[in-house]
Amino acid sequence: MVPWLSMSNHSFPAIDTALAEPNGLLAAGGDLTPNRLIAAYKKGIFPWFNQGEPILWWSPAPRCVLIPSQLHISKSLKKQIKKNQYRITFDLAFNQVIQSCSEIRASDEGTWITDDIQQAYCHLFDQGVAHSIEVWDDNLLVGGLYGLALGRVFFGESMFSRRSNTSKIAFCYLAAQLKQWGFQLIDCQVHNNHLQSLGATEISRELFLDYLNDIDANSPTAKNTPWKLTINPTDVLNV
Template identity: 60%
Template sequence: MSSIYWLEPDSIDFPPADLALRDPNGLLAAGGDLSLPRLVSAYQNGIFPWFDDDQPILWWSPDPRCVLFPDQLYLSKSLRKALRKQDYSVTFDRAFETVITSCSAPRASTSETWITEDMKQAYAELHHAGFAHSVEVWRNGELVGGLYGIAMGRMFFGESMFSKQRDASKIAFVYLVEQLRTWGYYLIDCQVHSDHLASLGAGEIPRSEFLKILNREINTDVQHTWHMNWCYQKRESS
């Protein structure tokens, strides 16, 4: 395969994820829109959007896939120490739109961001529909870190995280993973490798294996609900 698929405007169907390009790794399709039905269809098929403001909407399914099995969460000595300080509080779904805006801010290494205004609006709609969720870390009433992603079945699809203070995004991730493990989630999709995620225990699996897990777990019923404004003031485990 040497070209990508252009999506029909009147259909939310995607080509099979295993038809994605090898170079650039995972590029599958372009076009379409960021409507709620299309985004839900994308995640159900192991596909996610990732593009710049000056590009058409691009859809990806990389191989290999970076994932974290909740039981494989790794806590370094320094992170354990940060968690034991308990000088923070953690909430779920208290400030979703602030989290995604913070995630969209340019990083120190680049002035660019892939979280466009259209992306922020689309994921806010996913949040209001009950699919997208955020985790927030607070110190002295200030939002200092967090993350957001999509929950479907026993899968959580991580999208982005941010830190304004040391280890804040890692603290958010630890609380998310431990809560998902309690609920019986099977897998956290981290999309592509990063040293930050690898330091927390994430690793790579073949896309074919990821898709098998996805097809099995995406429609599995989970016996829990995401509650607004949960607040974890202290963390009992170390």
């Protein structure tokens, strides 16, 4: 049994009370207002729930992360990136990206990116807290990802591909740009082989929280404005 959050109080239970099974389940209930979501991420907590379920809040251990300077690009991915066949932008199509992530998941095994989640993160985008990375083939969106930036930490949420490796390409350009901006960490939440191939690793919850203790909402790397960038590949990613 996990605590039920009230609508009026944005506080969360202590992180070390999260369940071991299912891994990281901390609380249920509450809402998806921008203030609560920001408070959650600053404590290493994120929402994840299926359609028809109450809002569930998680802080898994260990935590999957990537240090931007430790990005790994395989030879085959480097070869694809060098073709320079796609245009890369930041924050130019957030709504399309989160909708595409939802559609990809729904066609696979159902989606946790419900209408409520989409609306909540679009509000965060309007506040300059959530961001998207887009991969375009001419004017067709073929890949991307979205997440939140708080201080010098980027919290990745979801990614999608409509062409081979386009989500990986989006991630590579994100990591390279974040490195230039002085970000310390990309939170990948939970391990998977896709992320591991890019250099992600697992760290303890305690070490992850140490990174979050340095979050400064006024950091120039995470000012609350849209990034609105079109990336020059040769300026960002040296492959």
